[in-house]
Amino acid sequence: MAMGGIMILVLKGYIISVSLLCILYALRHLIFAYDRFMGKQKIFYGDIIDDQLPTVSVLVPMHNEEKVASNILSLLSKTDYPKNKYEVIPINDHSEDKTKEIIDEFAKRYDFIKPLHRYGGKRGKPAGLNDALKIAQGEIVLIFDADYLPPKGIVRELAVNFKDPLVGAVMGRVIPVNADKNLLTKLLDLERCGGYQVNQQSRYNLNLIPQYGGTVGGFRRDIVLETGGFNENVLAEDTELTYRMYVSGYKVVYANRAECWEEAPENWNVRARQVKRWSRGHNQVMFKYFFKVLKSPHLTFFQKFDGLLLLMVYLIPFLLLLGLFDFLILFFLGDINFIAPVYVMLIPLLFSGFGNFAPFYEIAVGAVIDGLEKRVRLLPFLIFNFVFYSIYISLGFWQAILDSIKGKKEIHWDKTERFRDKGAAD
Secondary structure (H helix, E strand, O other): OOOOHHHHHHHHHHHHHHHHHOOOOOOOHHHHHHHHHHHOOOOOOOOOOOOOOOOOEEEEEOOOOOHHHHHHHHHHOOOOHHHHEEEEEEEEOOOOOHHHHHHHHHHHOOOEEEEEOOOOOOOHHHHHHHHHHHOOOOOOOOOOOOOOOOOOOOHHHHHHHHHHOOOEEEEEEEEEEOOOOHHHHHHHHHHHHHHHHHHHHHHHHOOOOOOOOOOOOOEHHHHHOOOOOOOOOOOOHHHHHHHHHOOOOOOOEEEEEEEEEEEOOOOOHHHHHHHHHHHHHHHHHHHHHHHHHHHHHOHHHHHHHHHHHHHOOHHHHHHHHHHHHHHHHHOOOOOOOHHHHHHHHHHHHHHHHHHHHHHHOHHHHHHHHHOOOHHHHHHHHHHHHHHHHHHHHHHHHHHHHHHHOOOOOOOOOOOOOOOOOOOOOO
């Protein structure tokens, strides 16, 4: 066979392979949606009543957070967790606004608020967490991002899960507080609904790989310290911790009832930078843990299968864009008709076009459970989200490739912009 014929065969094989992979993802998510709607639901440990609660350190990374700092510190000061087993460590990470002054004011009023001011060393969430872990006294470490609004009982609901010695980490549910602000926030609310209410809960139901998400969650302090702390050059420290727990023989609990409000990005440029950072960090973790998952003696076959698909989730948009270029090359070479590739790509495009972080059927099920049926009318707009995400996720993937090739040691942490009115309570 001539070289040109081999190249055409490879290009056609790629299109079919990517299509089959996307169909596999579609079936996986369809199973999740069915399980969440019709299956038996697995509950977390939130209803345990025990006066022997673990000591808890709550870490709140902050960089220029004067708009939101007072909100979260005020709410954390009102928690119903026993104060003799509780401390809050706001991490002022090279802030240049009034974040330091706000933190210090709260520290004067509450002796369990113990500030950590960082003006030296590397900036970024992993570096800040590592410094805080050195001074934290709690057996359990919980983390909240600065824009979050934790309810009074969430610390107890998260901490009680660690009564099970096999639990290495726990994750609560995130809900946008500004969902009605504009079209973007409404679409993000739908994504969160499908991603948490259905996807995370179903993976927990089926004993697969629910993910620790880096905020509204926590972990055992000793495990993280014994395994080297957080990698300061990985932008997805939460994903890295998830896989570190599983390959070490621990499990992650998803606490769907432990709800916490977040501020969703209200600007498309801010969302683009956020998604690109997530993709870059997630793919860094994929390169590190792909074969570790395969070889781990602590994971079942189905956990390995789900774990690998979860690792690859930020790779799929790049593969789809590559498939599009593949199709165009074949089309202009005159070696493919119009109907055949459209038929081959139809199912994966229907899957991916109506959702990336959560497909349309997961979102629909989540919306019904949450009583958001009217918002389902926005599903067609997720086609735009798919194109938008594909571009920036692919850029993040490419950055992760370059990081791996160059062995880059210093990675800039791109903080998400806040939109809340300064000092406003929600």
